[in-house]
Amino acid sequence: MTNKKTIMFDINNILRSNIKNLKPYSSARDEFQGEASVYLDANENAFGSPLHTSYNRYPDPMQYQVKMRLAEIKGVPPRNIFLGNGSDEAIDILFRSFCNPGVDNVILVPPTYGMYEVSANINDVETRKVNLTDDYQLNLEGIAEAIDKNTKIIFVCSPNNPTGNSINRDDIETLLANFQGLVVVDEAYINFSRQKTFIQELTEYANLVVLQTLSKAWGLAGLRVGMAFASEEIIEVMNRVKPPYNINEASQQLALEALQNTEQVNNWIKETLAERDKLVLQLKEFDFVVDIYPSDANFILVKTTDAKGIYTFLVNNGIIVRDRSKVELCEGSLRITVGTPQENTILINTLKNFK
Numbered sequence: 469m470t471n472k473k474t475i476m477f478d479i480n481n482i483l484r485s486n487i488k489n490l491k492p493y494s495s496a497r498d499e500f501q502g503e504a505s506v507y508l509d510a511n512e513n514a515f516g517s518p519l520h521t522s523y524n525r526y527p528d529p530m531q532y533q534v535k536m537r538l539a540e541i542k543g544v545p546p547r548n549i550f551l552g553n554g555s556d557e558a559i560d561i562l563f564r565s566f567c568n569p570g571v572d573n574v575i576l577v578p579p580t581y582g583m584y585e586v587s588a589n590i591n592d593v594e595t596r597k598v599n600l601t602d603d604y605q606l607n608l609e610g611i612a613e614a615i616d617k618n619t620k621i622i623f624v625c626s627p628n629n630p631t632g633n634s635i636n637r638d639d640i641e642t643l644l645a646n647f648q649g650l651v652v653v654d655e656a657y658i659n660f661s662r663q664k665t666f667i668q669e670l671t672e673y674a675n676l677v678v679l680q681t682l683s684k685a686w687g688l689a690g691l692r693v694g695m696a697f698a699s700e701e702i703i704e705v706m707n708r709v710k711p712p713y714n715i716n717e718a719s720q721q722l723a724l725e726a727l728q729n730t731e732q733v734n735n736w737i738k739e740t741l742a743e744r745d746k747l748v749l750q751l752k753e754f755d756f757v758v759d760i761y762p763s764d765a766n767f768i769l770v771k772t773t774d775a776k777g778i779y780t781f782l783v784n785n786g787i788i789v790r791d792r793s794k795v796e797l798c799e800g801s802l803r804i805t806v807g808t809p810q811e812n813t814i815l816i817n818t819l820k821n822f823k
């Protein structure tokens with residue numbers, strides 16, 4: 469593969485034929501937009517909700533206000549933004565739009581985020597796995613060999629979960645420049661990273677989809693709001709395939725409110741990074757810590773001499789981390805999320821008692 473902008477990407481070559489011809493559901497809120505005094509078009513309860521706030525009306529199916537605010541923050545027009553019920557929904561919709569069940573395949577680069585495989589399995593799409601190298605980077609030759617005419621998507625998570633490192637930018641660009649299908653760059657942890665986002669590359673690569681989420685740095689995992697950034701053509705397809713009201717009204721309102729508070733989020737990011745560095749230094753002092761991989765995320769992958777023993781010991785002390793020791797290339801490793809200063813202190817003090 470060469471790192472040149474060579475391919476001519478045509479969405480029609482990878483779109484499922486049933487989706488190409490799909491006429492989407494037309495909701496009441498799609499048919500009439502604007503202000504009216506009496507709404508008798510959607511079979512809602514006109515009296516209200518048995519709550520302090522009324523949620524008796526269906527939400528905006530296209531989440532226009534949230535997208536307008538995100539457009540300001542991300543520097544990309546609303547027409548290039550898709551919102552999902554978490555970025556997990558965006559992943560599922562990519563499968564449903566572009567991968568023919570029982571025929572097509574996608575490339576995964578383990579160890580990586582588990583939902584790509586689960587979504588593939590749900591949609592009956594073959595996964596071709598090309599492991600990351602020993603330093604958790606892309607094996608470009610292996611990927612090139614695994615691609616065939618039915619390969620529709622390559623998923624790259626950067627910073628990667630569970631390893632925490634960023635994937636080399638040039639390697640991702642090589643995929644974008646040479647692969648005829650979609651390259652999905654999952655940037656769930658980008659706010660913690662030293663690398664810049666791929667969103668700016670959307671004008672360069674028509675086959676790029678960038679995933680981000682409000683679940684991590686933004687502190688809104690409970691609201692379920694994820695984002696996909698891509699060409700207008702790709703976003704249009706995803707909007708046709710999604711359930712009509714996939715982001716509920718409470719989530720839209722609260723996300724909009726939260727998106728005004730960038731200062732708070734930026735302060736938390738700074739604090740998380742400082743805590744991460746401190747945690748790394750403290751963990752390195754323990755004899756049972758073999759290695760800590762450089763992290764660009766809000767978690768660290770820690771290789772230990774006894775992952776299962778440490779995991780169980782921590783659980784017994786009320787502390788839950790993620791045991792990744794059964795994952796290929798993560799043998800002996802625990803994935804630890806950076807907590808508040810107080811939580812991190814409890815973790816370190818508890819580990820001092822591990823024999």
Ligand SMILES: Cc1ncc(COP(=O)(O)O)c(C=O)c1O
Pocket residue numbers: 553554555556557581625629654656657680681682683689692693694
């Ligand atoms: C890499 C990655 N992508 C996506 C997600 C899912 O995010 P969301 O909460 O937006 O569905 C996660 C959650 O852990 C993740 O680690």
